[in-house]
Amino acid sequence: MIPSVDLIVVGGGLAGLSAAVRASELGLSVLVLEQGDGEAYPCNSRQSGGIVHIAFHDPFRPTHELVGVIDRVTLKEARPALALALAQTGHRLIDWLQAKGARFMRFNPQEGYRWCMAPPRALKAGSDWEQRGPDMVLRQLVTHLETAGGHIRRATTVTGLVMEGGRCTGVTAEHRGETLTYPARFVLLADGGFQANKDLYQSHIGGSFDAVFQRGPSTGRGAGLLMAQQAGAAVTGTDRFYGHLLCADARHNDQVWPYPELDAIATAGLVVNQTGVRVADEGRGGVYLANMLAREPEGSRFFAIFDAAIWEGPGTSARIPANPLLEKAGGTIHRAATLDELAQQIGVPADALVHSIAAYHSALDQDRLAQLPVARSTKIPPLPIRSGPFMAIAVLPGITYTMGGIMIDEHAQVLDDRGAVIPGLLAAGATTGGLEGGSQAAYLGGLIKAGSFGLIAAERVAALLKPASDHAEDSVAAPSAPMQPLHGLARFPVLKATLKYGRFSAFGLGVLVAGLVLWSGWPSFGLFSPVLAAGAGALAAVAVLSYVELIRLITELLMPD
Numbered sequence: 001m002i003p004s005v006d007l008i009v010v011g012g013g014l015a016g017l018s019a020a021v022r023a024s025e026l027g028l029s030v031l032v033l034e035q036g037d038g039e040a041y042p043c044n045s046r047q048s049g050g051i052v053h054i055a056f057h058d059p060f061r062p063t064h065e066l067v068g069v070i071d072r073v074t075l076k077e078a079r080p081a082l083a084l085a086l087a088q089t090g091h092r093l094i095d096w097l098q099a100k101g102a103r104f105m106r107f108n109p110q111e112g113y114r115w116c117m118a119p120p121r122a123l124k125a126g127s128d129w130e131q132r133g134p135d136m137v138l139r140q141l142v143t144h145l146e147t148a149g150g151h152i153r154r155a156t157t158v159t160g161l162v163m164e165g166g167r168c169t170g171v172t173a174e175h176r177g178e179t180l181t182y183p184a185r186f187v188l189l190a191d192g193g194f195q196a197n198k199d200l201y202q203s204h205i206g207g208s209f210d211a212v213f214q215r216g217p218s219t220g221r222g223a224g225l226l227m228a229q230q231a232g233a234a235v236t237g238t239d240r241f242y243g244h245l246l247c248a249d250a251r252h253n254d255q256v257w258p259y260p261e262l263d264a265i266a267t268a269g270l271v272v273n274q275t276g277v278r279v280a281d282e283g284r285g286g287v288y289l290a291n292m293l294a295r296e297p298e299g300s301r302f303f304a305i306f307d308a309a310i311w312e313g314p315g316t317s318a319r320i321p322a323n324p325l326l327e328k329a330g331g332t333i334h335r336a337a338t339l340d341e342l343a344q345q346i347g348v349p350a351d352a353l354v355h356s357i358a359a360y361h362s363a364l365d366q367d368r369l370a371q372l373p374v375a376r377s378t379k380i381p382p383l384p385i386r387s388g389p390f391m392a393i394a395v396l397p398g399i400t401y402t403m404g405g406i407m408i409d410e411h412a413q414v415l416d417d418r419g420a421v422i423p424g425l426l427a428a429g430a431t432t433g434g435l436e437g438g439s440q441a442a443y444l445g446g447l448i449k450a451g452s453f454g455l456i457a458a459e460r461v462a463a464l465l466k467p468a469s470d471h472a473e474d475s476v477a478a479p480s481a482p483m484q485p486l487h488g489l490a491r492f493p494v495l496k497a498t499l500k501y502g503r504f505s506a507f508g509l510g511v512l513v514a515g516l517v518l519w520s521g522w523p524s525f526g527l528f529s530p531v532l533a534a535g536a537g538a539l540a541a542v543a544v545l546s547y548v549e550l551i552r553l554i555t556e557l558l559m560p561d
Helices: 014-025 063-074 080-099 133-147 198-204 223-230 263-268 286-294 308-312 322-328 339-346 350-365 446-464 493-558
Strands: 005-010 030-033 151-153 156-164 167-175 178-189 241-247 270-273 302-307 334-336 390-402 405-407 413-415 421-427
Touching: 005 014, 005 167, 005 446, 014 030, 014 080, 014 133, 014 446, 030 178, 063 080, 080 446, 133 151, 156 178, 156 223, 178 223, 178 446, 223 405, 223 421, 241 263, 241 286, 263 286, 263 302, 263 308, 270 350, 286 390, 302 308, 308 390, 334 339, 339 350, 339 390, 405 413, 421 446
Parallel strands: 005 030, 005 178, 030 151, 167 421, 178 421
Antiparallel strands: 156 167, 167 178, 241 390, 270 302, 302 390, 334 390, 413 421
16 A cells, blocks of 8 residues: 655646655655656756746845736736735745755846856757756756655656545556555645647637647646546636747757747737738737737738848847847748748738738837737837848747646635635646736746745645644744755855955055056156056056956856845
């Protein structure tokens, strides 16, 4: 008979492993059941870009600011309790991961890229996740779990929840052809979204499943969602997904996905279908565009239309930019001296394409973009398409994970249709809903959502498993995080002192060099000695300041804290 544990975690991505390791360090017995096999089993977390952010804002911002950001991005469609929980926990997740050995670097000066799991993806098209930051973080978490006495069982597919008297008391699963029952006091569902399940995709999101391209490993099949629903769980916001626009060559060229994404080009210019007309508001962003294109009739084709100015501007702006990486990877880019010629190349009616662009330019010049047949918003600044050569790329919507799912409360406890907690059952990560999505297909950040609610779930279980004398489940505060070891510059005292006192040292060295030159040069150079001394002192000071600034630049990139 398989012994009971305090917590079974279904899924070994960032949500599941964060919960498992946190629960283990809080003294709970933990078992992770993961459907993938091998140390590098596939999952979205492992193959992600590794950026930890809240709607591309620094998770260390004050809580009230982050809640405001979430409200603004989601048009207040995110559940307030979940928004507050994420805003309060995101920065703690980063500290906690660093304490577990995760390394972060600042990928570029933009705020949203401050916390990138290191080492980052290389600046190249195609897939590049092995031994990169997210892969290394998951490996480290597995090591911490096993060191703390927890276990992970791979090649194990959970097939059902064990419910007794309305409470979840374990799971049934298949392991290499054998069906087993795993008892537990609590179960956490963290197996990702339903993006790779055709039936669930078409019933919840709509459109043709085959019209979207899977940007991830296709492991999210919605098993947790279905099991939770069978147990009476409510679901929310299941009609949106997180994804990007990709070059349509991804269908036959593995070098052009999951990167570069083409959002920056499409949102600066126009997107038309095979008839040469616009079909969605480009100004609302690439994630929104991907969702809208996915809803178009089956068989539709789409093209991003832009010019040389957009190609040389927004085309170079992404973290892994389309210009020049797409063409180097074999992606098809159409160029023409005229719009008529471009239309002929891509197989759309020339008069319709020319009319669409002319109408766009007229509305842009007259500040009447909202009055176009398909309104164009200005959240992302629209640019004219006037600088030849005119260019086009065939695009398709790429899906990474679904944004909606199981309804949970701020403690990651699963709720039923009445809003009541289903005892013993929790959920975290992409299998849950209530934060992202909505009318704007708002994206807040998959990794931070997963890891934060993984921590929250583990701490809730630990609180509920306190002795009976503690009573009142809802009044038990979640255990605080343990003392964190030194990280960031605290580990490098000499480097820290260099940055702290570098400018003072540069000034002091400049004065010292000037004094030495004046003292040694006076006998030979007389009245010219002060000039020489001042020049030598200035050069010495500039040399030291340059060194300090270089060190500062490197540390800001590699140690954003």
